[in-house]
Structure formats: C-alpha cells, structure tokens
Amino acid sequence: MIRELDALYKETAKSERYDIMKALMDCKMAEGSSVGEHVVKMIGYSERLKALEFPLPPGHMMDMLLSSLPPSYDGFVMNYNMTGMEKTPEEVLAMLKTTEGGLRKHRKQVLLVNKTASFKKKKGKPKKGKGTGKTGSQSNSKGGAKNETECFYCKGTGHWKRNCKKYLEDKKTGKTGKGTSEGAQASKE
Structure with missing residues (x-):
C-alpha cells in the first residue's frame, strides 16, 4: 500500500514539476509591468x-530571472553580470525595484518631451481668446494685403498674386506657364 502511494506521489510530483518548470521557462516580464510582481512570481516557482x-x-535560477526581464533592463543585466555579483533572488528584487523607479522617471521625462514637441499646423479657425499666429506686421483683418504689400506677378501694390487681376486673366487665357517666369511675362505685356 505504501509503495503504491509513493509511486502515485512520484507521478503526480513529476507532472507538477514539469508544469512548474514550463511556467518558469515561459515566464517573461512585459515592458512597463511591475518588476516586483514578476520576480515574486518567479521566486514562488523556485520555492x-x-x-x-x-x-x-x-x-541557474538567477540566469532564468535575468533573462526573463524586458529590454529596458538590459543595462541592469549587463552590470550585474560584469560585476560578478552573487546575490539571492530577494536581494536582486530590491535592486530591480530601485532600477524600476529610475526607468519610470526616465520614461515620464521622455513622454513629457514628446507631448510638448508638436509642430503641426492646426487646421481651421483659431478658437476665441487664442492668438491667430500672425505677427504684428501682418494684417488681422480679412481684407487682404496692406497697401505697401507688393504683388509678385505684376509688381503692383495693395494685393497679392492670388488676387491680382492681371494674373487671373492670364491664367484663364493660358499665358502663365510653369516653364516661364511669370513676372518677366507680365512685364513684357
């Protein structure tokens, strides 16, 4: 009877050992998750x-633990291996928590930089109370160019090329070509 129980226990223990080893080898920490939870789980498998x-x-346990960490901990792993430390998993857990705090600070700084560095132009009208983006020398009215503004097409003043009567007429008749200088063409006529 005792031999049968012993054989049954050994088979159950073998199956459980296999499951635990598989879980331990498959255990990988996701980037950004808690290093404390991860290491405690691995220590539990070892126990x-x-x-x-x-x-x-x-x-062997330390190699499995260090290899299960995400790429953000590569510096820690390299330093640990280069200094030849012989620490227990509990001691390494304390070191990893300190490293995790530094990584989180660094991650927040990078995120803040990304949030503030937006250079895209916004489409649409500016909201009330916000600046229009125009400098003091630019007109704030919808009327168009100031009297001293020179047209690039006819060299007249008080309007832009897009509003130039000569340019619009020439554009309709096809006299404005991409291969010719528009200003030279306008002055010839």
Missing part, C-alpha cells in the same frame, strides 16, 4: 520546485 525536492541551482 515550489524546492518543495518537490527539485531545487534549482542558484546560478
């Missing part, structure tokens, strides 16, 4: 394996 009389060597 369950120890309870099943299948403890992982400390170096």
Whole structure:
C-alpha cells in the first residue's frame, strides 16, 4: 500500500514539476509591468520546485530571472553580470525595484518631451481668446494685403498674386506657364 502511494506521489510530483518548470521557462516580464510582481512570481516557482525536492541551482535560477526581464533592463543585466555579483533572488528584487523607479522617471521625462514637441499646423479657425499666429506686421483683418504689400506677378501694390487681376486673366487665357517666369511675362505685356 505504501509503495503504491509513493509511486502515485512520484507521478503526480513529476507532472507538477514539469508544469512548474514550463511556467518558469515561459515566464517573461512585459515592458512597463511591475518588476516586483514578476520576480515574486518567479521566486514562488523556485520555492515550489524546492518543495518537490527539485531545487534549482542558484546560478541557474538567477540566469532564468535575468533573462526573463524586458529590454529596458538590459543595462541592469549587463552590470550585474560584469560585476560578478552573487546575490539571492530577494536581494536582486530590491535592486530591480530601485532600477524600476529610475526607468519610470526616465520614461515620464521622455513622454513629457514628446507631448510638448508638436509642430503641426492646426487646421481651421483659431478658437476665441487664442492668438491667430500672425505677427504684428501682418494684417488681422480679412481684407487682404496692406497697401505697401507688393504683388509678385505684376509688381503692383495693395494685393497679392492670388488676387491680382492681371494674373487671373492670364491664367484663364493660358499665358502663365510653369516653364516661364511669370513676372518677366507680365512685364513684357
């Protein structure tokens, strides 16, 4: 009877050990998630394996833990490996939490820069109370160009090319071509 129970326990333990090892190897931390929750979960898997009389060597556990971290922790992993530290997973957890705080600060600064650096022109009319974007030398009225404004087409004053009667007439008759200088063409006529 005891042998049968022992054999049954060993089969159940083998199956559970397989499931835990699979979960431990598949455990990857998502970028931006809590490093504390992730490491505690991995430590829990290690403790369950120890309870099943299948403890992982400390170096192997640390390699699995460090390799499960997202790319934002690559600097931490490199420093840990280069300094030859021999820490317990609990000690590494404390170090990772400190690193996580620094990463979050850095992420917020980058986000703030991205939010303030908008150079796109807004379409539509400006809202009431907002500036129009025109400088003091530009006209605020819808009337058009000031009297001293010179037309690029006919060299007259008080209007722009888009409102120039000569330009509009020449455009209708096809006298304005892309290959010719419009101003030179207007002065010849």
